[in-house]
Amino acid sequence: MPHLLRFSRDLEARLDFLAEKTGLSKAALIERLVNEGAEVLEAELAHEGAGSQRAERSIDQLLRESGLGA
Numbered sequence: 001m002p003h004l005l006r007f008s009r010d011l012e013a014r015l016d017f018l019a020e021k022t023g024l025s026k027a028a029l030i031e032r033l034v035n036e037g038a039e040v041l042e043a044e045l046a047h048e049g050a051g052s053q054r055a056e057r058s059i060d061q062l063l064r065e066s067g068l069g070a
Contacts (some may be wrong), residue, residue, distance in 0.1 A: 005030070039066045 007015070015026045022029070043062050 018029055024032075030033075039062075043059075046051045046062065054057060
């Protein structure tokens with residue numbers, strides 16, 4: 001589902017720099033950043049006990065689900 005996002009000039013310049021350095025498109029970078037940020041936020045919320053279903057997950061399970069664990 002496409003979305004229209006507006007970024008500050010500073011953030012736009014940072015994305016341009018990252019796209020140039022990594023060879024990834026800005027769209028791919030944004031998707032990756034949002035995905036990783038969501039995973040971090042979910043882990044933080046689980047740690048704080050927000051949402052009983054999330055809080056029941058172990059850190060090992062969260063890492064496996066995020067693709068960061070073994």
